Amino acid sequence: MTRPSATAFAGRPVMTVALIVGAVLTALSGRYGYHRDELYFMVAGRHLSWGYVDQPPLTPFIARVSTAVFGDTVMGLRVLSTLSTVATIVVVALIAREFGSERRGQILAAVCAAVSGFVLGVGHLVSTATYDLLAWMLIGLFAVKLLRTGDGRWWLALGLTAGIALENKYLVVLPIGALLISLLIIGPRGVLRSWWLVVGVAVAGLIALPNVLWQFQHDWPQLTVANGISEDDGAENRIMFVPLQLLQLSPFLVPIWVAGFLRIWRQLPWARSVALAYPVLCVVVLVTGGKSYYALPLLLVLVAAGCEPALRWVDRHRTQGVVGLVLTAATSAVFTLPVLPASAADFVIPVNKEQGEQIGWPAFTASVASAWRQIPSPERATLLTGNYGEAGALVRYGPAHGLPTPYSPHMSFWDWSRPPDTNTGPVLLVEIERNPGFESHFRDCNQVGTVDSIVSNDEDGTALVVCSGPAEPWSTVWPKVRQFY
Known part of the structure; x- marks a missing residue:
């Protein structure tokens, strides 16, 4: 040949x-x-x-x-x-x-x-x-x-x-x-x-x-x-x-x-x-x-x-x-x-949704910060996001707004840290869309805000929900809320 x-x-x-x-x-x-x-x-x-x-x-x-x-x-x-x-x-x-x-x-x-x-x-x-x-x-x-x-x-x-x-x-x-x-x-x-x-x-x-x-x-x-x-x-x-x-x-x-x-x-x-x-x-x-x-x-x-x-x-x-x-x-x-x-x-x-996923994270963080400020006793409160992108954005931009380190049950964020059981106070849930199954692990959940993005990305319309606390200690809740995808 x-x-x-x-x-x-x-x-x-x-x-x-x-x-x-x-x-x-x-x-x-x-x-x-x-x-x-x-x-x-x-x-x-x-x-x-x-x-x-x-x-x-x-x-x-x-x-x-x-x-x-x-x-x-x-x-x-x-x-x-x-x-x-x-x-x-x-x-x-x-x-x-x-x-x-x-x-x-x-x-x-x-x-x-x-x-x-x-x-x-x-x-x-x-x-x-x-x-x-x-x-x-x-x-x-x-x-x-x-x-x-x-x-x-x-x-x-x-x-x-x-x-x-x-x-x-x-x-x-x-x-x-x-x-x-x-x-x-x-x-x-x-x-x-x-x-x-x-x-x-x-x-x-x-x-x-x-x-x-x-x-x-x-x-x-x-x-x-x-x-x-x-x-x-x-x-x-x-x-x-x-x-x-x-x-x-x-x-x-x-x-x-x-x-x-x-x-x-x-x-x-x-x-x-x-x-x-x-x-x-x-x-x-x-x-x-x-x-x-x-x-x-x-x-x-x-x-x-x-x-x-x-x-x-x-x-x-x-x-x-x-x-x-x-x-x-x-x-x-x-x-x-x-x-x-x-x-x-x-x-x-x-055609290419990845374009939208690069837009609006500082404004997203500002919206979360506005909801966080509505919590009366933030010292034992918990900031919990539904996915790794939201958690990553709050890690990057949150400190400038006085936000605490966020937690997330998504992918490897679940492994890196979980809320301590001493966090018995309110929980701010950041959810792309409200999920009754997810919210069932928390008490008295009410939506206090919505993220409005300038483009139609996944974060547009994200619900900001405040719950009075976890339904069980975080060590019990954490294995139940883990998300692999």
């Missing part, structure tokens, strides 16, 4: 594209505010551990490092995410190079990654998906190198990357599993008959072991979280899977990744398992009810493969090609980056 040699890398123009994106992300990083998940990661970073209820430790650790080095601000928090996105764009171009793309093809691959909605969206925020995307691209690069060269030593690079990625998010097993299944189906199976594969698996397992042990010692809470998410959202995820595969990367890039799949299948038989890995992964995600973005990174690998044939079309239709890329960049920016005024974000929230 003939395998091409790698072409020269177009380093300077590719880095120029990546750095332009880095500059844009930096300029916009502080425009709205923290995302609810970022507020959670910042608190988790103060409770460093080998694991958390809902995730491995890497992203909270990165959040702590970024704020310590670059400043405890929204912009400081996001510096390492921006650098990760810059690296992701470069790796996509390197993947195109492995598929035999010349200079222009590599540049186009970098541009396509740079203007895609998914890359910009996760690059703007600190999220597990941000660093997961870079890991997936590196795995794609090393997998293509393995198949192109037949050199089993690339299994070691795959194992090292997978091990680090497993300390960020368990989803990294999906592309590797899909690739292994594809290799078993269509080959080349020779790369599986290598001791380097065993070494790679051992390295990945060794790096991931601390978090695996933490999960084992805590009865695998992340499986509980995953099962709950699948039960709650599985049907919707399956219905929306195909439309979101077309929309989230960008509709304008669909012809390119389709061309990439066809190019690999027809012209690069040594890499067919890479192409087959995408539909295999889609089947797995659909069966398990996972989120649509779980499969999106492999589309970037197909985009990288499709840039060479796309150039032939662009050469014949240059104006249309330029217009298409400009429209891709514009629509991706509007729907994933904070380019609109915060008051106009309702325009994009129906």
Whole structure:
């Protein structure tokens, strides 16, 4: 089977594209505010551990490092995410190079990654998906190198990357599993008959072991979280899977990744398992009810493969090609980056709700503080929030309003602290919507306020409810109110 040699890398123009994106992300990083998940990661970073209820430790650790080095601000928090996105764009171009793309093809691959909605969206925020995307691209690069060269030593690079990625998010097993299944189906199976594969698996397992042990010692809470998410959202995820595969990367890039799949299948038989890995992964995600973005990174690998044939079309239709890329960049920016005024974000929230989750946390905290001041005897009172985003916001902004440290039964907040039994006084409940089952653990609950957000996000309409006290001692109530999702 003939395998091409790698072409020269177009380093300077590719880095120029990546750095332009880095500059844009930096300029916009502080425009709205923290995302609810970022507020959670910042608190988790103060409770460093080998694991958390809902995730491995890497992203909270990165959040702590970024704020310590670059400043405890929204912009400081996001510096390492921006650098990760810059690296992701470069790796996509390197993947195109492995598929035999010349200079222009590599540049186009970098541009396509740079203007895609998914890359910009996760690059703007600190999220597990941000660093997961870079890991997936590196795995794609090393997998293509393995198949192109037949050199089993690339299994070691795959194992090292997978091990680090497993300390960020368990989803990294999906592309590797899909690739292994594809290799078993269509080959080349020779790369599986290598001791380097065993070494790679051992390295990945060794790096991931601390978090695996933490999960084992805590009865695998992340499986509980995953099962709950699948039960709650599985049907919707399956219905929306195909439309979101077309929309989230960008509709304008669909012809390119389709061309990439066809190019690999027809012209690069040594890499067919890479192409087959995408539909295999889609089947797995659909069966398990996972989120649509779980499969999106492999589309970037197909985009990288499709840039060479796309150039032939662009050469014949240059104006249309330029217009298409400009429209891709514009629509991706509007729907994933904070380019609109915060008051106009309702325009994009129906498509990308994450925009709304960055708006209004200081005002939210002010509303909670107003309700707290209505409590006559706050010395033994308790501030209890329904989810980790609200708790994180009150940790960040509450001290300026004289608020006490909040408690929350949600995710790892439940583990970090619970109210002492001496807190027998009133309880201020912060609830996205009133929940009689939740309120049954408290006495005489009455709503005293509502959070009014300037946009239609999850916090808009949040109920502020004061109860006269817990129905039982907090040590008894706490296990009963725990929330895993």
